[in-house]
Amino acid sequence: MDRIQALEVFVAVAEAQSFAGGARATGLSAPSITRGINSLEERLGTRLFTRTTRRVRLTDIGQAYLEDARQILEHLQTANDTASGAATNPVGQLRLTCSHEFGRIYVMPILSEFLDLYPDISVDVVMGDRIVNLIEEGFDIAVRIGHLPSSDLSAVKVGRVRRVICGSPDYFAKYGMPRSPEDLKAHRTAAIRPVSPSPEWRFGYDMDQVIRIDSRLTVSSVASGLEIARKGWGLTRVLSYQIGPDLESGAMQTVLEDFEPEPLPINLVHVEGRRAAGKVRAFVDLASERLRAVAVLN
Numbered sequence: 001m002d003r004i005q006a007l008e009v010f011v012a013v014a015e016a017q018s019f020a021g022g023a024r025a026t027g028l029s030a031p032s033i034t035r036g037i038n039s040l041e042e043r044l045g046t047r048l049f050t051r052t053t054r055r056v057r058l059t060d061i062g063q064a065y066l067e068d069a070r071q072i073l074e075h076l077q078t079a080n081d082t083a084s085g086a087a088t089n090p091v092g093q094l095r096l097t098c099s100h101e102f103g104r105i106y107v108m109p110i111l112s113e114f115l116d117l118y119p120d121i122s123v124d125v126v127m128g129d130r131i132v133n134l135i136e137e138g139f140d141i142a143v144r145i146g147h148l149p150s151s152d153l154s155a156v157k158v159g160r161v162r163r164v165i166c167g168s169p170d171y172f173a174k175y176g177m178p179r180s181p182e183d184l185k186a187h188r189t190a191a192i193r194p195v196s197p198s199p200e201w202r203f204g205y206d207m208d209q210v211i212r213i214d215s216r217l218t219v220s221s222v223a224s225g226l227e228i229a230r231k232g233w234g235l236t237r238v239l240s241y242q243i244g245p246d247l248e249s250g251a252m253q254t255v256l257e258d259f260e261p262e263p264l265p266i267n268l269v270h271v272e273g274r275r276a277a278g279k280v281r282a283f284v285d286l287a288s289e290r291l292r293a294v295a296v297l298n
Helices: 003-016 019-026 030-044 060-084 100-117 169-175 181-186 222-230 240-249 278-292
Strands: 049-051 056-058 092-098 121-127 141-145 154-161 163-167 189-192 200-203 209-212 217-219 235-239 253-255 264-270
Touching: 003 019, 003 030, 003 060, 019 030, 056 060, 092 100, 092 278, 100 121, 100 141, 100 222, 100 240, 100 278, 141 278, 154 278, 163 240, 169 253, 181 200, 181 209, 189 222, 217 222, 222 235, 222 240, 235 240, 240 253, 264 278
Parallel strands: 092 121, 092 141, 189 217, 189 235
Antiparallel strands: 049 056, 141 264, 154 264, 163 235, 163 253, 200 209
């Protein structure tokens, strides 16, 4: 087993947390995987895994080595892509993660176009509100909404979202429009827990105005909160992208725009920077152009 293959085996075992899983991922036999890891540890003079009867775990040294091994393999793949033409004709699988609603409304149309443009690429999309670790979980790109912490990842800003109060025209015709955040106390409100986890709703660019809103209805999904607001029952608070189609159709209106907090940036986050694989660059280029053209995201 050469050194590159040994790195591939090591990464596969680390990600599967088992020798059997590493064997399935690489197509090698379990004994070959075991010999490869043993040989790698002997060559390095240190233990990369601790073994139990049920699973294997990375040691501290193994965890650090995993990050370096991934970077080596990524750089090698980039070099191979460039030499084979994949940099200009992207191939392979692209793994992407984003939130449910943003993915459904904005990412999926871009992905359908992307797949039509690049027939040699397949895409695996994981939608959820959990912030994933791109490197540890093997993702190429994440669509992130919010301010980013400092890291070695590359980010391309493609828009922004606002935290808005909204309702249907029928509701406003019947109950009137609030003119200040304080007025919300006299209105029906539906709280959406992922957007407003606390009864204290914050307003103002610096979020320094706090109003306690005791909503009669609290729901755990954006879709449910928006559905009852569309039907004219009450007002709710969402991120502006979540009602983009409703604003365009006139099904929903926003109020209290002058009291909104600072908008949140939307970024396409990826690992490789300027040395990004062709598939990553191709998607980032297309998605950047399409998302920057959406009025509600700017």
